Amino acid sequence: MKLFFSKKATPTPKEAIITLRENLAMLEKREAHLQSRIDNELRTARANVTKNKKAAIAALKRKQQLEAQMDKISGSRMTLEAQAMAIEGANVNLETMKAMQKGAEAMKGIHANLSIDKVDQTLDDIRDQMDLSNEVADAISRPEVFGVGIDDDELNAELELLEQEELDNQLLRAEKAPEFLPNAPTEALGGRVAAQLRPGQYQPQQPQHQHQQPQLRQTTNKTESEDELDELSKAMQIAS
Structure with a gap:
């Protein structure tokens, strides 16, 4: 049933x-x-x-x-x-x-194997190890370990001195901006003029100081050949 x-x-x-x-x-x-x-x-x-x-x-x-x-x-x-x-x-x-x-x-x-206490302990361990790692890295990177003492104040003072020197050099270069032109050559010109003059005639004097610094003069559009022609014309006028 x-x-x-x-x-x-x-x-x-x-x-x-x-x-x-x-x-x-x-x-x-x-x-x-x-x-x-x-x-x-x-x-x-x-x-x-x-x-x-x-x-x-x-x-x-x-x-x-x-x-x-x-x-x-x-x-x-x-x-x-x-x-x-x-x-x-x-x-x-x-x-x-x-x-x-x-x-x-x-x-x-x-x-089951995890609690808030274990989590806190683990985080504390991690922080301790990170602090230890940073301390070790700082100790290794110190220059004093190799007997070389470096003062940050001295470095900053030296850096400021170099910056001031560079600034002074820039100012000097700015003051020397006008162009210096050398005097026209006179030795070869004087020889040619002397060859054309008769004995007893006036001859232009040679420059007394061979090592005299070139004089500052303004730049013109004349070339060196034109300067030589001007000097020759002046010498011929004096001779006549």
Whole structure:
């Protein structure tokens, strides 16, 4: 007896949804068949409305009966569709809950060996090691380790001195901006003039100081050849 009245296994949500979808498909086919019969009865009633009123009335009665069956099937379809949607929603909620439970168990496993005290201790250890690393780096980079003492104040003073020297040099170069032109050559010119003059005539004197610094004069558009011609003309005028 237990074999016949044993409790059936609870269907899974997937199995229940499949069963509901199959029944919905069957009801849709039944609705399509009833709609076809309703259309036929309506055509029969229209064809006999003037020729055979009894046949037309009978066709309309059958049409109404078919429409009543179709209304019931439509109600059943709506019920099955609502049930299927509810099962699908419940199944989604169930799977979501399972995922949340697994996530909670995973977090429990992670936090089993983790506490706020351990986190604080780890952060303190990291800070200590970073401080030690910085101290070691500072000690290694000190010049005093190699016997060389460097005073930052002396370096800054020397840097300021170099900057002042550079500034003075720039000012000197700015004051020497006017162009210096050397005197026109007189040795070769004097030789040529002396060769042309007669004995006893006046000759221009050579410059007394060979190493005298060139005089500052303004630049002109005359070339060296024009300067030589001017000197020669002056010498000829004096000689005459």
